[in-house]
Amino acid sequence: MVRRLPVYFLLDCSESMAGEPLLAVENGVRETLAHLKKDPHSLETVAVGVIAFAAKAKTLVPLTELYAVRTPSLSLRPGTALGAALDLLRESISQEVVKSTKEVKGDYKPIVMILTDGRPTDDWRGPLARLKALKPSAGSIYGFGCGPEVDFSTLSQVCDVTFHLADLNSESLSKLFQFVTRSVGASVLAPETPISLEKRSLEEQGLTMIDKAAPPQSLEESSRIYVHLTCYNTRKLMLHRYKKDLNSSNYLFDQAFPLPDDFLADGSAGAPSVAGSKLVSPYGTPCPHCENIGWLRCGQCGALTCFDVAHRKPDFFCLSCGNKGEVDYNGIIDEVNGSAG
Numbered sequence: 110m111v112r113r114l115p116v117y118f119l120l121d122c123s124e125s126m127a128g129e130p131l132l133a134v135e136n137g138v139r140e141t142l143a144h145l146k147k148d149p150h151s152l153e154t155v156a157v158g159v160i161a162f163a164a165k166a167k168t169l170v171p172l173t174e175l176y177a178v179r180t181p182s183l184s185l186r187p188g189t190a191l192g193a194a195l196d197l198l199r200e201s202i203s204q205e206v207v208k209s210t211k212e213v214k215g216d217y218k219p220i221v222m223i224l225t226d227g228r229p230t231d232d233w234r235g236p237l238a239r240l241k242a243l244k245p246s247a248g249s250i251y252g253f254g255c256g257p258e259v260d261f262s263t264l265s266q267v268c269d270v271t272f273h274l275a276d277l278n279s280e281s282l283s284k285l286f287q288f289v290t291r292s293v294g295a296s297v298l299a300p301e302t303p304i305s306l307e308k309r310s311l312e313e314q315g316l317t318m319i320d321k322a323a324p325p326q327s328l329e330e331s332s333r334i335y336v337h338l339t340c341y342n343t344r345k346l347m348l349h350r351y352k353k354d355l356n357s358s359n360y361l362f363d364q365a366f367p368l369p370d371d372f373l374a375d376g377s378a379g380a381p382s383v384a385g386s387k388l389v390s391p392y393g394t395p396c397p398h399c400e401n402i403g404w405l406r407c408g409q410c411g412a413l414t415c416f417d418v419a420h421r422k423p424d425f426f427c428l429s430c431g432n433k434g435e436v437d438y439n440g441i442i443d444e445v446n447g448s449a450g
């Protein structure tokens with residue numbers, strides 16, 4: 110039997126990955142698989158497992174021989190359950206990786222690649238302790254923190270080696286996956302030795318290695334917040350991203366993303382961490398689901414929805430709480446306070 114080199118990907122699919130980053134990660138995995146499949150040594154030894162995490166952790170690809178792996182499609186969910194992902198990784202490794210016996214050499218130690226852009230929303234210390242206690246060991250864990258919001262003090266405790274990728278866009282993520290491809294390719298030739306990391310090659314890929322003893326301080330509060338809302342016309346879900354305004358305590362509208370219909374299938378998204386009155390208007394931004402370019406806030410429950418400015422429909426019915434009221438149009442975000450409809 111051939112000894113396999115298991116490679117596990119743990120991919121963050123939280124709402125902060127909305128839009129380009131999530132597609133770029135999916136493409137990156139696809140290209141990594143395609144490149145490795147062209148290499149006969151990798152084809153012979155590599156087996157791949159993919160775990161996605163957000164509200165929950167999910168196995169997208171159980172450990173599978175490289176030739177048979179298909180690129181999984183990633184789907185956005187609220188939350189960043191890194192702890193749940195570590196627990197699922199431990200279960201997967203103990204069930205899927207072949208252990209050595211006196212007679213037979215089992216699989217090589219796994220390589221684990223964790224890709225995240227934020228901070229965990231669940232307990233990760235317990236799951237990490239259980240993972241570290243695994244015998245034989247869970248192998249080497251490499252962490253890739255992407256973008257400006259990564260909690261490196263956590264990530265560098267979880268991972269043996271942690272990298273920072275400054276930009277979270279398709280170009281930088283494509284380079285990151287080139288680095289992953291080369292690292293796995295090199296490990297195939299020397300599976301017992303840790304991935305060799307050349308400083309110059311890291312810099313070329315836009316990666317910086319994080320000093321485990323002194324990880325960069327993460328921001329005390331996030332500079333971005335995410336608000337979920339429902340389209341008034343289609344009742345479909347969407348996500349609004351707001352960025353903190355450096356000159357005030359307000360958050361400025363940044364971008365709107367359509368959300369999949371099953372976005373809340375794994376759990377609720379929770380309320381935004383700041384008051385609705387601190388969110389500065391997305392006014393003029395088209396709804397990703399319909400032609401509306403106006404936005405209304407319910408004065409009773411705070412829910413936002415898109416609004417038909419052109420026709421200035423005077424009646425408002427809140428999709429979240431049922432509040433009915435008349436729209437007092439003022440061109441920004443109108444707050445509709447309850448009145449007996």
Ligand SMILES: [Zn+2]
Nearest residue numbers: 340396399415
């Ligand atoms: Zn709409």
Ligand SMILES: [Zn+2]
Nearest residue numbers: 407410427430
């Ligand atoms: Zn309401």
